[in-house]
Amino acid sequence: MSFEAESNQETKQITRFQRFRRALWDGLVRIVWVLLLMFFSQNAVASRLENEPRASLLYWMFTAIVVLAGAIITLSRRARLE
C-alpha cells in the first residue's frame, strides 16, 4: 500500500471514531438537558403546590435558562456543521 493510501485509511478511521464520539457526546448532552428540564420544571410546579411562589418563580427561571441554553447550543452547532 502506498504512503498516500495508508494516510487516507488513517484519516478515514479517525473520522469514523470522531463521528462516533460526537454522536455519543450529543446523546449524553441531550439526556442531561432533558433531565435538567424535568427536574427544574417539576420543582417549579411542586413549589407552587407547596405555596412557595418565590421558589416557584426561581425554578421557572432556571427552566427557561436551560431551554434557552439548549436552543442556543443546538443552533450554534448546526450552523458550524453546515
Place this chain on the structure above:
Amino acid sequence: MRAAGLAGLAWPVSNLLALEAKATEASDPFAFADDAGRPRRPWWVKTVDQPTVDIDWSHKERFDAALSLSGGGGNLDRYLDEGLVAEINRAHDEEVLRRIENDQSGYTLKDFALFDAQRQGVSQDGSFLGRDDVITPQERGAAGWKAAANESARVLRVAMRHFGAAQVGFIKLDENSRRLIYSHDRDGKELVFEDVPLAYETDAKRVIPFNAEWVIAYTVRMSSESIKRAPTVVGAQSTMLSYSRGRFVQDRTQAFLRGLGYQCLGQAPLNGLGMSIGFSVLAGLGEMSRLNRMITPEYGPMVRTFFMLTDLPLAEDKPIDAGIMRFCSQCKKCAESCPANALSYNDQPDWETRGDWNNSGHRAYFEDSVSCIRYWRESALSDCSICFAVCPFSKKDKAWMHALVKAGIATAPVLNGFFRSWDDAFSYGAQKDPDEWWHMDLPEYGLE
C-alpha cells in the same frame, strides 16, 4: 448431563425469582422495612448506636418538671419578680383586646376563638393510668395477648399510626435512660419507681413499676401551612391542635394495651412524665437541633413529641444520624430569626446550661427560656414558633429538590453553607399572610 444442565439453569432462574420478589416487595407501598413494622426511610437516614447529641449519663439527674418553662410558662414567676409577671400578664390582656379591636391580621376575634377551641382537651390533668373502663382479657375470660417483641412492635405501630401518630419508636428503659423520667411531674406529684406489679397513683405520687420498662415514643404532626403564619394566633392554634391530637393518641393507645392485658402509663399533665424529646431521639425518630427540640428527617421540626411507658415487651429502635445536628452547627437561621434572641449562636453545642429551666447532662444548644416566654406573653401573645417556621428542614415533600438537599446534608456537609444561603434566596421560611389561611382549602388538620 441433562440433570447438570437443568441444575445450571435452576441457579439463574432462582436468582431471577428472588430479584422479582425483592422488586415486588420494594414497590409494595404497604410493606414495612422489617418484621418490627419499622417504616421504610430514605437511604441517607443512618441508624447509629449513639445519638448525635453527646450525653454524660453520670451528670444527668432526674429533672423536676416544675423548673421547666415549656408549655406556656405558667411558672414564669419562678424566674422573674412576681410583680413584673403580673405586669406582663396585665399588658398581655390589654394588648390582646387592642389587637382584636383593631382587627389585626392573625389576631382577630376569630383567630383567638379558633386558638381557644384547639386548646380543648390539651391541659386536662388527671391520672397517668388511663381509663379503667376498658375490658381486659381477664374480664373477657381470655388469656392475655402474647407475641414476640417484633410482632408486638409492629402491631402497636400499626394501631398508633391509625390513631394519628406520625412516627412511633421504642426503647427499653435502663439505669441511664430512667433519668429522663421527671423526679416530679408538672403538677407537683412525685414520680417514683417501685418494685410493684401494677402502677398506681396517690394524691402525692405516681408510682411506676420496674416492669413498665418499654418506652413508646411518638410524634404528631403540625400543619406547616399554619405554623408558617407564626408568630400569630393562627400559627399557634396548630400547636394546640397537635397537643390535643397527641392526647387522643395516648388515650386510645392506653385503652388498646389495656385491652391486650398490659399496662400503659401516659402523660397526665401536658408534657408530663419525662423528657419526650430525649426518648424520641433515643428511639430514632429524629435528632436534637439548635432549637433544642427534635428535628425529624421526614417532617423537620413540624411535630410534637410524646411518650408512654408499658410492660408489653417491644423490639427496640436505635438513634439515627441524618446530618441534622451537623447542619444546625452551621445554619443558625432559627437563632438569627428569633425575635427574643433566645436561641444559641454558638458553633458547637454546650455542656453548660443557660438556667435552671434546662436539663443538664448533655451537650445541646440550650435556649434562654425566660426571654422566649416573655416574648410569647408580651409580643406574640401566643406560642411563637418562628424557629420552627424558618427551619430549612420545615419543607413539604412535593419538590424533588428537598429530597436532594436532605440527602446532600446527610452525605456532603461541606455543602451545608451553600444549602443555607439558597434557602434564604428562595425565601423559604418567610412569614405568610395569616388572613390568607382563612381562604385556603386545606386537607384535614391542615396536613399534607
